[in-house]
Amino acid sequence: MGRRGIWLEVLKESGDPAKDAHCVRAFRRRMTAYGLEYCLLLRPPQIGGGVEEHHLRGMKAYGLKVAELEELAPHSVLLNLSYSIKPPLGNLFGRRLLCSLDPTEVLFWMDQMEMGQSSHDEFWSIGLCMDRIDTRLPKPIVPWKSYFPLVDTELLTPQPRPSGKPRFTTIGQWYWDGNITIGGEWRDYSKQAAFAPYMELPKRLPEAVFELAMNLNADDPERGRLRSLGWKVAVPHALTRTPAAYYRYLAGATAEFTAVKLEALMGSGWLSDRAAAFLSLGRPVVTEPTGAERFLPDESGMLFVRTLEEAAEASQRALKDWPVLSKAARSAAVECFDSVRNLKLLLGDS
Numbered sequence: 001m002g003r004r005g006i007w008l009e010v011l012k013e014s015g016d017p018a019k020d021a022h023c024v025r026a027f028r029r030r031m032t033a034y035g036l037e038y039c040l041l042l043r044p045p046q047i048g049g050g051v052e053e054h055h056l057r058g059m060k061a062y063g064l065k066v067a068e069l070e071e072l073a074p075h076s077v078l079l080n081l082s083y084s085i086k087p088p089l090g091n092l093f094g095r096r097l098l099c100s101l102d103p104t105e106v107l108f109w110m111d112q113m114e115m116g117q118s119s120h121d122e123f124w125s126i127g128l129c130m131d132r133i134d135t136r137l138p139k140p141i142v143p144w145k146s147y148f149p150l151v152d153t154e155l156l157t158p159q160p161r162p163s164g165k166p167r168f169t170t171i172g173q174w175y176w177d178g179n180i181t182i183g184g185e186w187r188d189y190s191k192q193a194a195f196a197p198y199m200e201l202p203k204r205l206p207e208a209v210f211e212l213a214m215n216l217n218a219d220d221p222e223r224g225r226l227r228s229l230g231w232k233v234a235v236p237h238a239l240t241r242t243p244a245a246y247y248r249y250l251a252g253a254t255a256e257f258t259a260v261k262l263e264a265l266m267g268s269g270w271l272s273d274r275a276a277a278f279l280s281l282g283r284p285v286v287t288e289p290t291g292a293e294r295f296l297p298d299e300s301g302m303l304f305v306r307t308l309e310e311a312a313e314a315s316q317r318a319l320k321d322w323p324v325l326s327k328a329a330r331s332a333a334v335e336c337f338d339s340v341r342n343l344k345l346l347l348g349d350s
Contacts, residue, residue: 001340001343001344001347001349004037005036005037006039006064006072006076007031007036007037007038007039008038008039008041008069008078008085009027009040009041009084010041010054010059010084010085010086010089011024011040011041011042011043012042012043012045013042013043013044013045015045020042024040024042024062027040027062028062028063030242030243031063037063038062038063038064039061039062039064039069040061040062040063041054041056041059041060041061041062041089042059042060042061042062043055043058043059044059051086051114053086053087053088054085054086054087054088054089054090055088055089056069056070056088056089056092069092070092073092073093073094074092074093074094075094076093076095077093077094077095077097077347078090078093078095078097079097079346080097080098080099080116080120081099082099082100082101082102082106083098083115083116087119090116090119090120091119095121096120096121096122097120097121097122097123097124098116098117098120098123098124099124099126099147099346100123100124100125100126100127100144101126101273102270103125103126103127103130103133103263103266103269103270104127104133104137104180104262104263104266104268104270105178105180106125107130107133107137107138107140108137108138108180108182110138110141110142111138117141117142120142122145123142123143123144124144124145124147124346125144125145125146125147125268126146126147126148126149126270126271126273127144127146127263127268127269127270128148128268128269128270128271128291128292128295129146129267129268129269129290129291129292130146130268130269131144132269132291133266133267133268133269134182134266134267134268136182136183137182137266146269147342147345147346148271148276148336148342149273149275149276149337150273150337150338150339150342150343151273151277151279151280151333151337151338152280152339153280153333153334153337153338153339156247156277156281156333157280157281158280158281158282158326159281159282161254161323161326162251162252162253162254165207165208165209166207166209166254166319167208167211167252167253168208168209168210168253168255168256168257168286168315168318169211169212169213169234169249169250169252169253169256169257170211170212170213170256170257170258170274171213171214171236171239171240171246171249171274172191172212172214172236172258173191173214173215174190174191174212174214174215174216174222175190175191175192175215176188176189176190176191176192176261180262182266189261189262189265190261191214191259191261192222193261194259194261194264194288195212195259197308198257198259198308198311199229199231200308201230201257201308201311201312201315202229202230202231203230204308204311204312204315205312205315205316205319206230208254208315208319209232210230210231210232210257211231211232211233211234211253212226212231212232212233212234213236213239213240213249214233214236215236215237216233247277247281250274250281250283251281251283253278253283254318254319254322255283255284255286255318255319255322255325256274256275256278256283256285256286256287257287257311257315258272258274258285258286258287259287259288260287260288260290263290264288264289264290268290268291269290269291269292269295270290270292271290271292275287275302276333276337278329279300279301279302279329279330279332279333279337280329280330280333280337281330282301282326282327282329283301283326283329284301284302284303284318284322284325284326284328284329285301285303285329286303286305286311286314286318287302287303287304287305288304288306289304289305289306296332296336297331297332297335297336299324299328299331299332300328300329300331300332301325301328301329301330301331301332302329302332303317303318303325
């Protein structure tokens with residue numbers, strides 16, 4: 001794209017110098033492996049309570065030096081993912097774009113507290129339906145623009161259909177510790193609750209393996225319950241130690257099956273970056289609709305379901321029509337999710 005890109009990361013000191021040094025080394029290895037220029041800032045713990053602030057002069061810098069960052073920032077664009085860079089550091093940049101990856105939660109919390117609405121020039125969300133989101137939520141207090149989750153379609157290329165018994169996999173956080181009330185009602189928006197209607201799916205398709213790589217402790221009784229219902233339970237930490245390992249795990253699946261938490265109920269038009277990666281690898285995705293489906297090609301490799309019966313039918317189709325769906329998945333990744341396409345949109349490049 002003819003632009004210089006720098007990964008800016010702020011890491012809070014843990015109080016354990018050895019742990020911090022380990023995290024810094026791991027981060028620098030990752031950046032080096034992918035040829036990324038970076039500026040890693042290690043910040044001391046904030047004294048007292050209150051709003052988190054990022055003061056550049058009080059941080060240790062790795063990679064790009066503080067003086068160079070200060071020189072570049074006024075002429076640079078900050079793509080602030082999930083408000084990870086706070087003022088006054090964020091305010092140094094000449095153009096500031098807040099990029100929301102959780103449409104409903106950000107909309108809710110912006111109505112309650114500062115989430116970057118006061119310090120950014122533009123507001124972008126992977127919720128493609130921010131103008132139609134559920135009316136039980138507060139009205140947006142900033143003008144949202146939309147973009148698709150990004151995937152590097154040159155890095156993740158189509159892979160052959162895996163051999164052996166077909167596998168539907170997904171990765172996620174099983175429990176949810178949020179505290180959102182919508183329309184005066186608190187609900188459980190966890191993956192555990194979202195998957196509840198589909199618990200019998202493995203028994204409907206015994207010819208396939210349905211695997212959940214969820215963050216569950218070894219002694220969690222949920223492991224036994226899920227296995228008794230026919231689900232295979234994997235340890236996500238062991239499968240995703242590096243980006244390459246994560247991509248191998250996705251490519252080892254025939255397709256993804258997953259349920260959607262909050263965003264399906266709210267109709268935000270959310271799509272996951274994990275789904276984008278599956279599609280780029282030529283893997284169909286069976287999931288719940290969020291409103292985003294109307295922004296995709298008619299044949300996108302994504303099959304949207306609302307019930308157990310629909311999930312069973314879509315999963316069977318994913319196995320039967322895999323070559324066609326795999327091709328459609330890859331085409332949709334290039335047409336809609338490609339990182340260069342979406343970065344050009346965000347940055348205003350023609």
